Amino acid sequence: MGKEKACKNCHLVTSKFSQCPACKTYTLSDDFSGIVYILDPEKSIIAKELNIRFKGKYALKVR
Numbered sequence: 895m896g897k898e899k900a901c902k903n904c905h906l907v908t909s910k911f912s913q914c915p916a917c918k919t920y921t922l923s924d925d926f927s928g929i930v931y932i933l934d935p936e937k938s939i940i941a942k943e944l945n946i947r948f949k950g951k952y953a954l955k956v957r
């Protein structure tokens with residue numbers, strides 16, 4: 895597993911360390927758990943719970 899960070903705002907997991915590519919905030923954390931892959935945000939219950947609108951790799955919990 896490489897070094898990645900998760901966005902505290904939208905939960906996107908990214909290898910970028912400064913700005914979240916999805917919501918453009920700077921609240922990235924390396925303390926996260928529970929990776930999920932959202933392939934179809936409109937049909938995913940998890941995506942609805944986390945307010946995910948784009949497909950991608952997300953963390954269930956970001957601290």
Ligand SMILES: [Zn+2]
Pocket residue numbers: 901902903904905906914915916917918919
């Ligand atoms: Zn974000």
